[in-house]
Amino acid sequence: MPHLTYSTGLLLLKQKAYKAVHSDSIEAIKDNIHSPTPYFLLGVIASEHGNHSKALDLFTKAVELGPDTIGFHVYLAKELSTLGQQKAAKERLDKAAKLETQDPFLLDTIGVIYSRSGYHEQALPHFDKAVSLEKNQANFYYNLAASAQFLGDFKKAKTAYEKTILLDPKFYRAWSALVSLNKQTESNNHLQTLTTLFNEAQNDADATLQLGHAIAKTLEDLGQYEDSFEWLIRGKKTKRGQLRYDRRAGKALFEAAKTTSPTISSPSISTAPTPTVTDAPIFIFGLPRTGTTLVDRILSSHPEVTSAGELNIFAELVKENTKTQSNLVMDADTFLRTESSDLTSIGRSYIANTIDWAGHSKHMIDKMPLNFFYAGLIHRALPNARLITLRRGAMDSCLSNFRQLFSTQYSYYNYTFDIEDTAWFYHEFDALIAHWRQTIPRNRFMEVHYEDIIFDQENQTRRLLDFCDLEWDEACLRFHENAAPVSTASSVQVRQPLYSGSIGRWKKYNDKLDPLMTALGSLAQ
Numbered sequence: 055m056p057h058l059t060y061s062t063g064l065l066l067l068k069q070k071a072y073k074a075v076h077s078d079s080i081e082a083i084k085d086n087i088h089s090p091t092p093y094f095l096l097g098v099i100a101s102e103h104g105n106h107s108k109a110l111d112l113f114t115k116a117v118e119l120g121p122d123t124i125g126f127h128v129y130l131a132k133e134l135s136t137l138g139q140q141k142a143a144k145e146r147l148d149k150a151a152k153l154e155t156q157d158p159f160l161l162d163t164i165g166v167i168y169s170r171s172g173y174h175e176q177a178l179p180h181f182d183k184a185v186s187l188e189k190n191q192a193n194f195y196y197n198l199a200a201s202a203q204f205l206g207d208f209k210k211a212k213t214a215y216e217k218t219i220l221l222d223p224k225f226y227r228a229w230s231a232l233v234s235l236n237k238q239t240e241s242n243n244h245l246q247t248l249t250t251l252f253n254e255a256q257n258d259a260d261a262t263l264q265l266g267h268a269i270a271k272t273l274e275d276l277g278q279y280e281d282s283f284e285w286l287i288r289g290k291k292t293k294r295g296q297l298r299y300d301r302r303a304g305k306a307l308f309e310a311a312k313t314t315s316p317t318i319s320s321p322s323i324s325t326a327p328t329p330t331v332t333d334a335p336i337f338i339f340g341l342p343r344t345g346t347t348l349v350d351r352i353l354s355s356h357p358e359v360t361s362a363g364e365l366n367i368f369a370e371l372v373k374e375n376t377k378t379q380s381n382l383v384m385d386a387d388t389f390l391r392t393e394s395s396d397l398t399s400i401g402r403s404y405i406a407n408t409i410d411w412a413g414h415s416k417h418m419i420d421k422m423p424l425n426f427f428y429a430g431l432i433h434r435a436l437p438n439a440r441l442i443t444l445r446r447g448a449m450d451s452c453l454s455n456f457r458q459l460f461s462t463q464y465s466y467y468n469y470t471f472d473i474e475d476t477a478w479f480y481h482e483f484d485a486l487i488a489h490w491r492q493t494i495p496r497n498r499f500m501e502v503h504y505e506d507i508i509f510d511q512e513n514q515t516r517r518l519l520d521f522c523d524l525e526w527d528e529a530c531l532r533f534h535e536n537a538a539p540v541s542t543a544s545s546v547q548v549r550q551p552l553y554s555g556s557i558g559r560w561k562k563y564n565d566k567l568d569p570l571m572t573a574l575g576s577l578a579q
Contacts, residue, residue, distance in 0.1 A: 058082065060125060063095040072099055090120030094129065101133060109133050124153040128160050131167050138370050138383075140171040141407055151176075158188035165197055172363045172411070174204045185214075192222035199231065208235055224251065226264035230459060233268040238275040245272050252289075259292040260462070266290065267459040274457075279562040286457055294471035297462060301478060303386070304469070307427070308482040310389035315430025315493040335408065335418050336522055337432055339425040340444030341483055342467075343454035345504035349442060350421040351533040352507075352515055356524055361419040362411035368420070368428055368435075371400045371407070384427060384466065392431060401435035417522060424466060426483065429490045433498055440522050441494065443487055446504040448577040449560040452476045452570055477573035484577060497521075508554050 058066070058078050066075050076099055079092035097112030113130035120126050127150035134143035147167055155161065161184040168177035181198035188194060199214030212235055218228040229248060238245075248269050255261035266289010273282035336353060338346050354361035366383070373383045376391035412418035417440075425432065429441050446454075456476050460467035469479040490499055500521045507514045515530050529535075560567050571578045 058091070058095065060091050060094065060123070063091065064098070067095065067098055067102070072102075075099065088119055090116040090118075090123065090126060093119065094123075094126055097129065097133070101129075101136075106133060106137055110137065122153065124150050124155045125157070125160055127153070128163050128167075132163060135167045135170050138366060140365075140367075141410060143167055144171045144173060144410075147171075147176075151180075156187060158184040158191065158194065161187070162191075162194050162197060165201065169197070169201055169204075172365075174201050177201045178205065190221060192218045192225050192228075195221065196225060196228050196231075199228070203231070203235065211235060224255075224261070226251070226255075226261045230264045230268040230271075233271050238272040240276065243272050243276070245269065248272065259296055262291075263289050263293045263462070264459070267457075270457065280564060280566050283563050283566040290471045293462065297465065297468045297471060299468040299472065299475045299479075301475070304479065304482065306386035307384070307389070308486055310386035311427045311430070311486060312489045314389055314392055314428075315433065315490065334416075334438040334440060334523075335404075335412075335420055335436060336440045336442065337425050337429075338419060338421045338442045338444070339423050339429070341426075341446070341451050341455060341480070342423045342460070343458050344446035344451050345444045345502070345507060346421055346423055348504070348507065348533070349444060349502060349518065350419055352530050353417075353518060353522065353524075354419055355529045355533045355535075356519070356527050357529070358416040358524060359419060359522075360411065360413055360415040360417075361421060362408060364422045365408065365411075365420045366422065367407050368400075368404055368425065368432060369422075371403050372428070372431060375400055382465070384424070389427075389431075397431065397435040400431075404436065417524070426486065426490075429494060429499065433494050437498070439498065441490075441499045442518070442521070443490070443499070443501050444504060445487070445501055447557070448480055448484075448574050449567065449570065450557065452480050452574065453560045453563070453567065454556070455479075473567075473570050474573045477570055480574065481577065505557055508552055508557060511552055 058075065063075055063079075075095055079095045082089055082092040093112045094116035097109045097116060100106075100112060101109035110130070110133045113126065113133055116123075116126040117130050127146055131143045131146035131150060134140075134146060144167075147164055150164060161180045165177040165180035165184065168174070168180070178198070178201045181194065181201055184194045185191070185198055195214045195218040199211045199218060202208075202214060203211035212232065215228050215232040215235070218225050219232065222228075229244070229251070233244065233248075248265055252262060252265040252269060255265065266285050270282045270285040270289065273279075273285060336359070338349050338353075340346050350361050353359050369383050372392060372395070373388055375395045376388050378385070378388045378391055380387060382388075408418060408420070426443055429443070432439055432441060452473070455470050456473050458470065460470055469475040487501065491501070500518075502514065502518065512531060516526065519526060519530065560570075
């Protein structure tokens with residue numbers, strides 16, 4: 055291959071020498087059609103330019119021609135993960151992991167893809183090895199810290215977050231993650247440093263968002279609730295200007311979702327035949343920060359239940375089946391197009407795509423909060439599935455969403471940048487749940503109130519188990535001893551026994567939440 059090898063090609067691509075690498079790769083293929091490296095480098099170029107389907111084909115070709123090169127497998131797995139094919143990505147990684155490498159970048163990438171697929175235990179050793187080989191890469195330590203946090207090793211997570219910041223004091227995500235690990239105190243906090251960094255980053259929307267949330271969390275821990283709320287508004291301000299929530303598109307989405315499940319009395323309602331498989335997955339959903347992870351941990355503490363975490367699989371199968379043109383997985387057009395979808399086929403594909411997570415368990419939990427949009431479709435595609443939605447007081451629900459730092463990659467959470475948009479979203483959510491209550495049979499759809507679990511743990515646990523056709527097991531009361539990974543914002547809280555401190559939290563903010571109460575109207579009560 056003219057002047058190019060695996061390493062030199064990647065180096066040139068890092069320098070954005072796309073035309074030169076592309077030209078030399080084409081020449082190399084003409085010279086030797088069986089050489090894997092030029093296909094690989096062309097795949098990298100395609101991937102970095104957003105042509106992921108082409109990249110997938112090229113990486114697949116490289117693996118076929120060079121099965122002993124670990125980098126080919128890792129890049130193929132990365133592309134599969136980018137395309138949402140997490141099961142296939144994990145299978146490819148398992149093959150890659152058998153090939154030895156001392157490349158810290160590849161090791162870190164393997165860890166990241168395992169993490170995206172929900173396999174944090176497999177990810178951690180690769181992160182450990184990456185930082186042992188490259189001790190000055192802040193991002194490697196951050197990835198190690200996040201995985202350790204998900205696995206409940208908070209001491210290791212804290213050490214790795216601190217190392218991240220030591221190497222790069224402006225690694226803002228590490229600051230917000232570090233502050234979230236422990237309650238901040240008067241004698242042990244980073245408030246002065248965070249404030250200085252915030253003032254220095256006024257033109258960086260992502261930085262002020264991360265730092266504003268870290269400062270707000272610190273002030274809340276110190277009992278300064280009104281100041282905490284003001285910092286949330288300051289931190290979100292710039293990003294809110296960039297990512298304003300579109301209520302018109304949001305309204306269309308909620309209304310389209312309702313069309314997927316007509317009223318029970320309607321003769322047009324069609325229920326897909328029971329799948330031949332006996333599996334009955336459990337879907338837990340609801341607004342974020344309202345107890346979905348808590349219920350997941352309670353049920354997955356049962357010996358006949360395993361949790362797969364938050365899966366996008368059902369939504370992706372619906373999108374694939376409808377073939378709508380938008381770049382969004384979830385939009386109004388996609389829901390409206392499901393009228394002609396083969397939902398039985400979607401249900402079977404879902405079971406086939408989740409069988410590895412389910413293992414030998416009687417039930418598998420899919421805890422994707424946004425599946426509340428898909429409840430009607432889930433019931434029709436998987437008639438045996440149990441659907442559990444979490445409810446929480448409107449004021450606490452909206453506050454918890456507003457004070458949560460969500461990924462800005464997903465426009466679905468843009469409502470959380472504005473407290474009145476959050477109230478509007480809650481109104482629509484409440485109406486959608488009322489629709490499911492009327493159109494999905496009670497033996498398949500269940501509402502659980504967070505406050506009831508806190509104050510009546512055993513009875514609510516029995517109710518959950520009965521609904522899922524599970525025998526009583528004391529382990530479900532000791533959910534905080536569950537050692538399985540938790541990759542959500544509740545990763546710290548759900549490893550502790552139940553506590554009632556977050557109920558009625560909104561009252562501590564005094565008149566700062568008057569606009570929220572007004573916007574919620576009667577729902578505030």
